[in-house]
Amino acid sequence: MTSQTGDLVTPWSDTRVSLPRHLYVHVPLCSSRCSYCDFFSTVDDGLPEHAAVVGHTVALLRGWLTPQVRWSALETLYIGGGTPTVLGPHLVQLIRSLTALIPLASEAEVTVEANPESFTPALASALAAEGVTRVSIGVQSLDDSALVGLGRCHDSATALAAITAGVDAGLDVSADLICGVPGVSAEAWERSLRGVVEAGVSHVSVYPLTVEAATPLARAIEAGETLAPDEDAVVDGMHAAAAVLGELGFDRYEVANYARPGHRSLHNTAYWTGKPYIGIGGGAHGMVDGAQARALGLAPEEGGDIGRARYAYAAHVLPGDQLQPLSSIEHLTVAEAAREDAMLGMRMSEGISEGLAVRARVTPALESLVADGLVTFADGRWRPTERGWLFGNEVFSRIWGVVG
């Protein structure tokens, strides 16, 4: 017999290890491939493939439910990709099947990533009825020529209609935007920022356009067919986002993320604050603590200094009922895990506590960053400055590089 939290109701004490309370699910399908993208996904092939993705994904989650662990109700579920919304009604079925295996906590945040061309009012309502609370829409720009250049398969009107569909269904709507797209003027960039807010989003993620190796964008730049993003324009775009979204009542709580009060992404915050999470699906990553790693067979049962384990699934889709293998498992010592928490925490406006800095032994690195104007220290917390966010790699590498 099992209780509400996955505990066996037995007269003896239960020594099983609890699974993480955050679940990420990767749906590796997209309507088409965007020119700049190096995420793992294949072009959607239609209904039989949708059913296969649902079956595969549910089987993967079942594989984590071994006798050595017990589940606790999920605090956050994030269905990402790829483009989960290409699954249409199968997406509702996927969520129903996953939450039949591990139920949601009563206040759980359930996010679905969506692309405008496959996010209809009917799907938005069906997802809301299934317990989805939040949709993260890949708008990227409200400039139609930029959307063509990025290889997006929707226009700005479709993007605005998707935001409206989410808002009308009662979902918390987030928009992803890309800054630094060549040919987009400062005015057009500001129109994108203001446009998504006017349409009703409560959260905005702003990413710089980056040129990833072996993408169509990288090849086009190499062939001289298109311009590379200009670094100054990217920095100006990030500054403009901070100014415009701040003026509109959005708080920048992470280097790339802005939210109205009460609308931060709890799932992504779990990543930045060192909470363990299970990730499933082709190319997905997960992170578990030492005890979970041992119970799940991701680390030797005994011995060794294992603070956490990070794993990744192979980035391909296997045919039939073959399950995705893990392609890598990395162990971090307890000290390395603390250092990683310190590094990730500096992505957030709250930064990290003095206690974590001491535990991670990164105080000297933080002091050197203060001297360079990249970090501040006040009220017992180390926080990144805006300059520190701009030079994030310097901040992260100095924190990670500390050994002692």
Ligand code: SF4
């Ligand atoms: S829709 Fe998203 S995941 Fe799919 S190719 Fe475009 S950017 Fe990549």
